[in-house]
Amino acid sequence: MTKNSIKLMLMASTILGAASAAHAEDVTLTIESWRNDDLSIWQEKIIPAFEAENPGIKVKFTPSAPAEYNAVLNSKLDAGSAGDLITCRPFDTSLALYDKGHLASLADLSGMNNFSDVAKSAWITDDGKNPFCVPMASVIHGFIYNVEALEDAGVAVPATEAEFFAALDAIKAKGNYIPMAMGTADQWEAATMGYNNIGPNYWKGEEGRNALIAGTQKLTDDAWVEPYRQLAKWKDYLGDGFEAQSYPDSQNLFTLGRAAIYPAGSWEITGFNANADFKMGAFIPPVQNASDECHISDHTDIAIGMNANSKNAEAAKTFLNWVATAEFAEIYANSLPGFFPLSTAPVELEDPLAQEFISWRSKCKSTIRSTYQILSRGTPSLENETWNASANVIKGTEAPEAAGKRLQDGLASWYAPQK
Amino acid sequence: MPDKVHKPTFRWHILVFLAPAFLIYTTFMVVPLFGTLQMSLFAEVDGVQKFVGLDNFTTLFGDERWAASFWNALINNTWFFVVHMVVQNPIGILLAALLSSNKLRMRAFYRTSIFIPTILSFVIVGFAWKLILSPLWGVAPSMLDAVGLKSLFAPWLGKEEYALTTLALISVWQFVGIPMMLIYAAMLSIPDEILEAAECDGLSGMAQFWKIKLPLILPSIGIISILTFVGNFNAFDLIYSAQGALAGPNYSTDVLGTFMFRTFFGFQLQLGDPNMGSAIASSMFFIILVGVSIYLFGIQTRLRRYQF
Numbered sequence: 001m002t003k004n005s006i007k008l009m010l011m012a013s014t015i016l017g018a019a020s021a022a023h024a025e026d027v028t029l030t031i032e033s034w035r036n037d038d039l040s041i042w043q044e045k046i047i048p049a050f051e052a053e054n055p056g057i058k059v060k061f062t063p064s065a066p067a068e069y070n071a072v073l074n075s076k077l078d079a080g081s082a083g084d085l086i087t088c089r090p091f092d093t094s095l096a097l098y099d100k101g102h103l104a105s106l107a108d109l110s111g112m113n114n115f116s117d118v119a120k121s122a123w124i125t126d127d128g129k130n131p132f133c134v135p136m137a138s139v140i141h142g143f144i145y146n147v148e149a150l151e152d153a154g155v156a157v158p159a160t161e162a163e164f165f166a167a168l169d170a171i172k173a174k175g176n177y178i179p180m181a182m183g184t185a186d187q188w189e190a191a192t193m194g195y196n197n198i199g200p201n202y203w204k205g206e207e208g209r210n211a212l213i214a215g216t217q218k219l220t221d222d223a224w225v226e227p228y229r230q231l232a233k234w235k236d237y238l239g240d241g242f243e244a245q246s247y248p249d250s251q252n253l254f255t256l257g258r259a260a261i262y263p264a265g266s267w268e269i270t271g272f273n274a275n276a277d278f279k280m281g282a283f284i285p286p287v288q289n290a291s292d293e294c295h296i297s298d299h300t301d302i303a304i305g306m307n308a309n310s311k312n313a314e315a316a317k318t319f320l321n322w323v324a325t326a327e328f329a330e331i332y333a334n335s336l337p338g339f340f341p342l343s344t345a346p347v348e349l350e351d352p353l354a355q356e357f358i359s360w361r362s363k364c365k366s367t368i369r370s371t372y373q374i375l376s377r378g379t380p381s382l383e384n385e386t387w388n389a390s391a392n393v394i395k396g397t398e399a400p401e402a403a404g405k406r407l408q409d410g411l412a413s414w415y416a417p418q419k
Numbered sequence: 420m421p422d423k424v425h426k427p428t429f430r431w432h433i434l435v436f437l438a439p440a441f442l443i444y445t446t447f448m449v450v451p452l453f454g455t456l457q458m459s460l461f462a463e464v465d466g467v468q469k470f471v472g473l474d475n476f477t478t479l480f481g482d483e484r485w486a487a488s489f490w491n492a493l494i495n496n497t498w499f500f501v502v503h504m505v506v507q508n509p510i511g512i513l514l515a516a517l518l519s520s521n522k523l524r525m526r527a528f529y530r531t532s533i534f535i536p537t538i539l540s541f542v543i544v545g546f547a548w549k550l551i552l553s554p555l556w557g558v559a560p561s562m563l564d565a566v567g568l569k570s571l572f573a574p575w576l577g578k579e580e581y582a583l584t585t586l587a588l589i590s591v592w593q594f595v596g597i598p599m600m601l602i603y604a605a606m607l608s609i610p611d612e613i614l615e616a617a618e619c620d621g622l623s624g625m626a627q628f629w630k631i632k633l634p635l636i637l638p639s640i641g642i643i644s645i646l647t648f649v650g651n652f653n654a655f656d657l658i659y660s661a662q663g664a665l666a667g668p669n670y671s672t673d674v675l676g677t678f679m680f681r682t683f684f685g686f687q688l689q690l691g692d693p694n695m696g697s698a699i700a701s702s703m704f705f706i707i708l709v710g711v712s713i714y715l716f717g718i719q720t721r722l723r724r725y726q727f
Binding site for chain 2: 070185377
């Protein structure tokens, strides 16, 4: 969507919002979010569904750019001008908002019973007593591939590490497609779609993640360095000049049909469905040996909470309870295939690619991104350092072992269990 | 009869004329500046702002990691400045010299087109150059290819060794119009009589430039240097719009501005720390203050001025 049409819609929504405020009894709720890609879905599907059931409550969705969201939101909250409902980033970013008194506790919200403890884990105080955001969706990592490209090179969908590199070699040898679409210019793809995508198979998902938090495993251990060794091999399969290739560049390379395999997060599904005119499939991050159990990153990514200083607390709670229903989950999951609902109610998905991703939940063990819980609290933040290290390793400017050591030293400098 | 002795009346109009600038500068520059300096002496302990003296600065310069980031940013910043001094200002002078030559046609056209990038937004410049230099869609690789020099192309913005210089040159491209205009104005103000006298004495062409014009425009070059210095050490926008707040690849384009931004506002999972951010901002202020003082007291007072 172009910036202009977003602007127009924003302007339209303000005018509409102002018009509806004329009714004295109407309450208008404003939602802060970083999902500006979802603007039309909120305005056309989610908000009308809610407003139809709850006359007297109007909802405005006012997103800002993803990269600026945290900074913008913090300033708005400090200034007291933030919306009634706040879209929550997972873990510490939102916990800090709760601790500062910006987010209200949702311990007595009845809708919270619809979620498992794992789903709530990203938006709860360390003692587990006060959840402060209603979980909306998680994203699953894997690889999306161009079916034609794999057929062209005559390779089957890879399941193991060896098959994965054999497939990449075959595509490279055939020469019709760039084997893998990824760049290191924006850095985060290397960490999120690289390291945390393939990593869980090596550190055994939750087992390794919890051991790292407990301090019984270190980032210099083989389980944590091996994914870097894998990433170091990717360099040869990326396009020319991948060092300056940005995230949108990679997306375009893949949807234009110039690249075969795209290390992905499930949030790409909507965009790819709209832009790619070839058949796509998805495969699980390859395991070391065919008999190994697979682990996927099923990352709790997005939730919604209430501004503690909202003047419309009752209406906001009504909205949050509605977000916790199966009805919302169904609308949300189907309008945004690739954002998988976290509520315990079963939801039917229509999109085949999304079905493929969500089917992995029953085949593999789920975990979340290793750096998100607790470990990025201090300085240096492990997540930010991982971006940098993953990009360096792929470019070949830092050895996998050296990267592991640097991250371990950084973590040990402030995190007591790792000292 | 002696005139009636006038009591000197208070000249109110001076105050009235000073007031707008004084009020605006105080509100938007002086107060925030002291606010930042004050903030850098505090730290948040258990949710309360507490006075900690120079602790933030001790961390910034004493802690191995903070110090490494700070010096990296300062060195990058210095290099950014050096590229401007070595490339932008000489080119600006050269362009001004060419423009003030009587033989040049279409002077207004050149003057305008070279100056136009200066008024463009950083975001547009950053985005346009990112596209031009993109290894996938950019015109740079295909243009080099057309003249058979494709092998010279590299993803410059993505390579640690080139990225900062590339950005500095982009910034030079954008701002070369400013030294050009200032020097051009200075050259136009050189009276024709002096140049004619020089010609009578047999001085023309390059020799005339070095011996007559250059000494006369030296004060302008001094002003430009100090403007470049202040501008470069406050640089942020271009790097942020082209490389993002992490100033990649591998912090090789991190300048004090981006370092301060990341620290102050936080980035991704890293939470903002306004106090440390203020400490960095204060350090930037002092660096610029020292630089400007050296210029003002060390150089400007010694510059010779000529009156015609």
